[in-house]
Amino acid sequence: MKTILSYLRPHAPRVAVGVTVKFTAAVLELLLPLLLAHIIDDCVPTRDLAAIRRAGGLMLLMAFGAALCNITANRMAAWVSMDMTRLLRRDLYQRTLLLSQAQLDRFSASSLVSRLTNDTYNVHQMFDKIQRGGIRAPMLVLGGLALTFLQAPPLALIQLAVSSATFLAIWLVTRKGIPRYTKAQEAVDTVVRIIRENAAGVRIVKALACQERERERFTAASRSARETEEDAGRIMAAANPLSNFLLNLGLVLVVLAGALLVDRGRMNSGQIVGFLSYFTLIQTATLGLAKLFVKFSKGVASARRIEEVLLAPEGQLVRLTEEAAPGPELGMENVSFSYLGVEKDLNGASFSLNKGETLGILGPTGSGKTTLVSLLLRLYDADEGIVWLGGQNVDTLSREALRGRFGVVFQNEALLNDSVYENISFLRELSREEVIAAAKTAQAWEFIQNLPRGLDARLDIRGANLSGGQRQRLLIARALAARPGILVLDSADSALDYRTAAALHAAIRRDCPGMTLVVISERVASLREADRILVLEDGVIDAQGTHAQLLKDCKRYRRMAELQMGGLE
Ligand code: ADP
DSSP: OHHHHTTTGGGHHHHHHHHHHHHHHHHHHHHHHHHHHHIIIIIHHHTOHHHHHHHHHHHHHHHHHHHHHHHHHHHHHHHHHHHHHHHHHHHHHHHHHHSOHHHHHHHOHHHHHHIIIIIHHHHHHHHHHHHHHTTHHHHHHHHHHHHHHHHOHHHHHHHHHHHHHHHHHHHHHHHHHHHHHHHHHHHHHHHHHHHHHHHHTHHHHHHTTOHHHHHHHHHHHHHHHHHHHHHHHHHHHTHHHHHHHHHHHHHHHHHHHHHHHHHTTSSOHHHHHHHHHHHHHHHHHHHHHHHHHHHHHHHHHHHHHHHHHHTOOOSSOOOOOOOOSOOOSEEEEEEEEOSSSSSOSEEEEEEEEOTTOEEEEEOOTTSSHHHHHHHHTTSSOOSEEEEEETTEEGGGOOHHHHTTTEEEEOTTOOOOSSBHHHHHHTTSOOOHHHHHHHHHHTTOHHHHHTSTTGGGOBOOGGGTTSOHHHHHHHHHHHHHHTOOSEEEEESTTTTSOHHHHHHHHHHHHHHSTTOEEEEEOSOHHHHTTOSEEEEEETTEEEEEEOHHHHHHHOHHHHHHHHHHHGGGO
16 A cells, blocks of 8 residues: 555645645534524524524535535545546556566456556545545544533433444444455456457457357356455445444434433433434444445555556566676577476577577477567576577666567567558658568568558558458568567468468568578478578477478478478478
């Protein structure tokens, strides 16, 4: 909570003013029953109309003043909580962008989305309600009790007993509610995740006719979310009726005890009416408190979830070393890595590459190809060994130093719902010439020219109005456009026919001399020109060498080449 509370600090003066105004309103509200008692007990019996008018007018004025104060303070509260939530959301978003890939995996995208939306909303609600009711409600309860104590201690004692019981009941209920709301929030995360997955994979879901299964999966998650929310709601549902019942009970007790006291001549009937007014005040205030507690329990749970992200440790530290011996342009030295710390997803990888050379990576699905590349990009840090980049240990390179060095096409990468130009330029404000040159190298220029508005043609969400091969070529153009020192293509030609793929690789070599290339492919043909090919199997580099060497030495490679290229070799 400390971190979240610090967002309130800049607004301290405003909050202080709001609190003072609320305080004034509460004092005015507390004085009203006293005036009422005065009218009934002192003015009515003497039929002093002028005094009644005076006191009545004063009551009206005070009620009006209290309303005005409350409106002002509530507006201020809304403004403060809105502004601090805006800053909180901004910082949370910026922090999210800085999370390491490992941290992103751990939090999961859907949970981050709900932290940015639901949780910031809950925190907003909490601060808003606390400012509105946090002063007023306790003051009305305590002030009401104090004023009644001065007049009739026995009646005040009944009130005290009732409000204590109410507080205790609400506190117990709330304490049980908080963990349930946290669980409910997690269940909502799951629902959001499934929606995202389905929205992203809608085609495959339809193609494989898994709608039924997906619907069931969604229904199950949604049911679980409803059940946990219901569970939390069930507990919290007791709060209001319980406090209502207790206060009504107190009301009856006060009337009974008051009647006895009036009977014995120790109290006036006007005072009883005043007491009943206090009861109404205390009742509403206690109910307000109950609601406040609900908002509070939700808000605290959400604040914790937000702080988890805000306070997440700097994922990847940049090691400062005065390392003397530089390493290769690109390479690994005995590198091992595990995503979950259970089994090694990359095990003892070693290779090296010179500037301008091409690295080919071949291996079945799940063999660790993407993992190897992710370590080169420092999306994750290796558990053991050294990853070399530009002659330096990547551990010593900051995010800024790494940025801009790579052009990357990953699998399942998405296009934006924007023009072809924007999709290639990708917020880097490249010139149209640069974009066209990249499109030409990526073998995309021909089909772009044939689009209704060429470079300015608009793509649907995820480029749904293009073929798979066209999308891949646009993504390659995007990766090429800023002329990176190292280009990584992760199965980027899987949707291209052999001829286009061959033309693409030839064009990259021709148009981008000096660019280091890392090509992941399941096609031997796409890799045969590479200076070094790694054959991966179960996270281990099984063999490495040039196409010719591997044909000679690696049985698996030879078999793949024969299968794919038939009698070509
Ligand atoms: P490839 O690119 O060769 O298909 P990957 O490098 O993607 O293979 O995956 C290698 C292994 O690491 C697989 O067993 C996969 O399940 C696991 N893996 C990949 N990404 C993650 C992740 N984010 N968290 C946990 N395990 C992962």
